[in-house]
Amino acid sequence: MQGYQDYGFLNASGSHMHRWLVPAVLGLAGALHSGARVLDLGCGNGALCAELLAKGFDVTGVDPSQSGIRIR
Numbered sequence: 587m588q589g590y591q592d593y594g595f596l597n598a599s600g601s602h603m604h605r606w607l608v609p610a611v612l613g614l615a616g617a618l619h620s621g622a623r624v625l626d627l628g629c630g631n632g633a634l635c636a637e638l639l640a641k642g643f644d645v646t647g648v649d650p651s652q653s654g655i656r657i658r
Contacts, residue, residue, distance in 0.1 A: 593630065595654040600633035608637050615643065632658035 600608065611634060615624065620642040626635050629647030631654040638645045649655055 590650055592651050592653055595631040595651060595657055598631055598633060598636070598657050601630070604633055608634060612637065612641065615641065618643070630654045 615622075615638065618624075621644055623644045623646070624638050626632075626638070626645060626647040627649075629635050629649045630651060632647050635645045635647040635658065647655075647658070
């Protein structure tokens with residue numbers, strides 16, 4: 587992809603911004619029923635996807651980062 591530079595994920599841990607992102611997304615997702623399908627565009631290493639899976643959602647994550655996708 588022209589102009590894209592891979593982030594270079596090293597592990598499955600959430601980044602510094604997950605401290606604020608995850609509670610906000612889970613707050614919004616609380617209105618959805620268990621098993622609802624969720625698409626995470628730009629999922630990186632899948633850290634948010636893992637949180638959503640743990641809450642019972644059917645999650646698909648998409649990201650151009652090869653290093654992030656390989657982790658999950």
